[in-house]
Amino acid sequence: MTDRNLLFACLAVLTLGLGAPVAAQSSEPRPGSPPGTCIVTRVDGPAIVSARGAGARPAEIGLGLGRNAKLRTRAGARVTLACAGGLEVVVGPDSEVDVVGLLDGGSRPLGLRLIDGIAGFLFASEDDHGVQVRTPSAVAAVRSTQWAMQVDRRASAIFTREGTVFVVTRSGDTRLGPGEGVDVARSGRLRPVTRWGQPRIDRLGALLGPDW
Template sequence: MTRVEGQAVVSARGARAQPAVIGLGLGLNAKLRTEAGARVTMACSGGLEVVVGPESEIDVLGLLDHETRPFGLRLIDGIAGFLFSSEDGNGVQVRTPSAVAAVRSTEWAMRVENSASAIFTREGTVFVSADDTVAQLSLGKGIDVSSSGKIGSVTDWGSARIEEFDALLGAEW
């Protein structure tokens, strides 16, 4: 972790939960939970930076290992932003209770509330799949996926909705 604002806890199978602190890494099957007002920034290999917003919970599903598979996370609840500083990374695949998003070399964010997902692309292209449907998001586009997995239309997100994501993720995103 490269930045921790507020209270966050890291846990792993068979280990006691511990406070999130700068320098602490997350291994396979680790879980990160942030409290209200908290944000955690994690630097991952391949030039990926993940910003986890307040009242969020993520699980690490897979680690970059110099193969072609992407880094994997499960966003159980809350919001996370994803920033790539290079085009050399293997990408990231994020699962939520209702959707899957997969990308390389882009800037985007995903929020889960009541098992419904909202995905926004600030730069690049994001592919979102749910209920056997795949949508492609480009610059400034977003999509909502219901808690049952019904995928909505790709739309231009207005400034109010983008500013809401910005406020939750903070200056790092």
């Protein structure tokens, strides 16, 4: 998928409504299931995985998050996920993430929702399939890059460490390059793109820990 197509896909998701509810399914991986799941590879501190019909259980290494499963981390906790398409997701403390599943008719990219808190995203190679991440105020689409997203009281902040990130809101869209970040108000209003200073980058890194 090209970067331009990723942006158009984001706009389509935005049209359907930011933060639209999705039905939950079992978090247990099933043999022969499509590569739309994430697997827990590291757990530091208390975190819960839940899915409708399957209840809730503590996050543990090897646990799979199927389509529309939810992960919640508590204060001081971090969880690392290995997801479809060579994507690694580091979920920081006091965070809530939904695995939406594969988009574009079940092909690619992977869709996630960051309801609250912070998450960092890393791809293993330039051939990976990409990811779209929705928050209550923005949609971000990327392919083969390293970046992070934070949500606080429905406002969003997006930072790109490497590569390019497209950000789409109800008020417009923008593109972030390496070292750049943008804040999005809870209304969806985009603030100007800026180069983040090292203190803010360090605060982001401290929340996400060594995996990011």
